[in-house]
Amino acid sequence: MYKLILNMKKSYIIFGGIALLAIILFFSYRGSYNSAIGYQETVDQAWSDVGASYQRRADLVPQLVATVKGAAANEKEILTKVTNARAGISNAKTPEDFDLMGKEINSAINLAFEAYPQIRSTENFGALQAQLEGTENRINKARTDYNEAIKKYNSHIRGFFNSMFLSKETFPKKEGFKAIAGSEVAPTVNF
Numbered sequence: 120m121y122k123l124i125l126n127m128k129k130s131y132i133i134f135g136g137i138a139l140l141a142i143i144l145f146f147s148y149r150g151s152y153n154s155a156i157g158y159q160e161t162v163d164q165a166w167s168d169v170g171a172s173y174q175r176r177a178d179l180v181p182q183l184v185a186t187v188k189g190a191a192a193n194e195k196e197i198l199t200k201v202t203n204a205r206a207g208i209s210n211a212k213t214p215e216d217f218d219l220m221g222k223e224i225n226s227a228i229n230l231a232f233e234a235y236p237q238i239r240s241t242e243n244f245g246a247l248q249a250q251l252e253g254t255e256n257r258i259n260k261a262r263t264d265y266n267e268a269i270k271k272y273n274s275h276i277r278g279f280f281n282s283m284f285l286s287k288e289t290f291p292k293k294e295g296f297k298a299i300a301g302s303e304v305a306p307t308v309n310f
Contacts, residue, residue: 158272165265
């Protein structure tokens with residue numbers, strides 16, 4: 120009877136050990152799977168952030184360029200009118216136009232003592248350059264974050280135990296951001 124009880128205790132110990140091992144494996148698999156899901160979602164979000172940065176550029180840059188062009192055209196018109204008024208230039212064709220020309224000459228004499236209008240379009244072009252640089256920096260940061268997320272994800276799924284437990288179809292290896300061919304060569308800027 121003692122041997123029977125001793126054999127039963129051994130079988131309980133063996134059964135308990137197997138159950139404990141199964142529980143450990145289950146929780147390890149669950150943790151590994153959940154982590155892989157989290158890393159996969161981080162990669163997807165990082166790629167969405169890259170797309171959002173591209174969309175910001177597509178939305179913002181044309182508006183900035185149009186604004187700067189409009190401001191430069193407005194300044195050009197103002198400066199042309201001021202310069203013509205100061206020089207007394209007029210397109211006089213009728214007697215009324217000559218009366219206006221006399222008034223313009225008087226205005227031109229008064230304008231000679233006034234300051235020239237300040238040109239702000241150069242500042243606008245500088246602000247445009249700063250916005251373009253900032254936009255490209257955001258895009259570069261989003262690409263870098265995407266590559267970092269992929270590195271963590273790929274490292275996780277390719278780890279020794281994880282590569283045995285995780286399905287390659289559910290968790291495929293991801294590729295990082297790749298530049299287009301020829302982008303490693305500095306572009307030529309012509310003015």
